[in-house]
Amino acid sequence: MRLENPIKSVGMKLFLIFLVSILFFVLTVGFTSYNISKGVIQKKVADASEQTIIQAGQKLDLLYGNYEDLTMQLLLDEEMKKLLAAIIGLEKNSFDYLQTRQKIGEKLNVYAYANKSIKALHLFAMNGEPVSSAGGSAAPKENVDKEAWFKKIVDEGGKAAWLETKPKGYFETAGATPTFAIGRVLKNTTNSSQQNVLLIEISTDVLSKELTEIQMGEGGQTLILSPDMNVVYSQDAASLGQKTKIDVAADSLEGENHNIMNVKKDLQLVYFKSGKTGWHLMGAMPVEELIKDAKIISYIxxxxxxxxxxxxxxxxxxxxxxxxxxxxxxxxxxxxxxxGNLTVRMTVKSQDEIGQLGNSFNEMMQKITALVQQTNVSAQEVLYTATELSDASKKTATSAKEIAVATEEIAGGASSLAVESERGNELTHNIGVQMKAVVEANVVMGTAASDVQKSSEQGIQYMSELINKTNATEAMTRNMVEKVDNLKESTRSIRKILEVLSNVSKQTNILSLNATIEAARAGAAGKGFMVVADEIRKLADQSRQSIEIVGTITETIQREIDETVNVLSTAYPIFQEQIASVKEADSIFKQVQTHMGGFIGQLSEVTESISNLDAAQLVLSDAMSNVSAVAEESSATSQEVASLSSEQMNISDGLVRLSDKLDQLSNSLKDSLSKFEV
Structure with a gap:
């Protein structure tokens, strides 16, 4: 028994179907039960924890209410009101001020010692200046009006303001423990004016006593969060006053439902929002701890x-x-x-569908064996007949091929003759057409040669005139160079004169300065001479300025003359080259005129020879037309005979192919049947 790929066998497929189906249904039912039980357990635990948190939150609200009532007692205490009203008008360093402040401290101590959870009571003026303190810590000496908690109390305008926990108290005294606080603005009940700010620090132990009995399971925690998600209370003292590490958004705690999941879905959260403080009492339970009992179903x-x-x-x-x-x-x-082994048979041991399939296989093999034996006999007879038919067809085909070859040779010769005569006729016709074109072109060339000769004569005349004008231009350029050189010498003379005038102006200016000095020495008698000397000096300055302007203009003229001389010096050699080029072009035109005369004479002789060649071509064209007609008739007759011979040869070839094909089919059938073992 041979096995190829076990995966492709029917038995293996059935085995895999049973295995996958059973595992699928077992795992589906098991994990469905696990997920349902996990959800039910998680919901039941969350509901129970929710009720516990709500009850604890309500108890804390009663506790918060007691502290708010305490602030109201201080606000309504008649003795305290009198003391606060009296201290306002007293000087700070006076004995009455100190005595009144001591009385206020004693009054605060009464309230502080009456409630052991209160760590300290502080009373401040509205500008933040400390008034009095009582309890375990003292208020700082500097003002606290810049503190955020102080501003929050003032902003509440007389309502109780709950303040978050500070890890070392609100004034961070040595050995201080964490405290949260409540504050209130104390108003004058008569005119509602704000008098003082009260701050009561409360130990977080009071919260710990209320929340210790709440158990959130292994890994769970109970904490109080402010609206800003800061930790007001937690069993972990290091997290007090810090942002909570539980990844939950503050707005998700505003819904009517009191249990939610955190962002990572690994904590079940139950919470209660206090109506007094606005804080959230929250219990956080790890989901893994809640559903650990449901994991038994997963193991099963x-x-x-x-x-x-x-x-x-x-x-x-x-x-x-x-x-x-x-x-x-x-x-x-x-x-x-x-x-090809038709002797194989299957041993059948059962009567089911597989046994019936085996019996059908045995009967099919037996019928195929009989069919192969009968086909083998018929193939032998077909092979013998095909051999005889093939021999006769080959002899007929050989004779037809010999006739066809001879006929094709005759037809080919006639066709070649007709083609060659037709080509000769076309060539003679083309020669006639080309001869006419040559004659016409020859006439056009004669006319063009005459025109070229006339244009050459006219060009020679124009070149003579151009040479004369170029010589005149050269003479004018030479004169211009000489005149510009003379002008350059003149500008140099002008510059020398300007230098003399400039020196005269300087001397005049010096003389006028000396005259001014002498006039000043003469006193009142020399004032008129001083005016004349001043005017002379002004004229000397004007002369100097005019000489400088003229000198500038002269230098510009000198520079432009130098540039003109450079341009003319550059242009003069170009004029020399232009004269040489014009003379050379005149010589070329004269040579063209000489050559064109000889070309016209030779062109006349060529025209006469072409006319003789055109007459001979007409005679040749008539002869080639007669040869072409005879060749076409002979070719048509030969092609008819060749067509008949070719058709006979095609028939013979077809018969030979059929005989060969029948022979091949017989041999192929014999080979195919020989593969079967009967």
Missing amino acids: TWVMALIAAVIAVVIGIIVANMIGRPIITLRNLMKDGEQ
């Missing part, structure tokens, strides 16, 4: 899946032996039959 599911897998393996092996093994045997027998 895996055990049942393992048992089901073992059962599926056993069933698969039984099914593979009952169904897969007989099918594999039948497949191997069919492969032997495919290779």
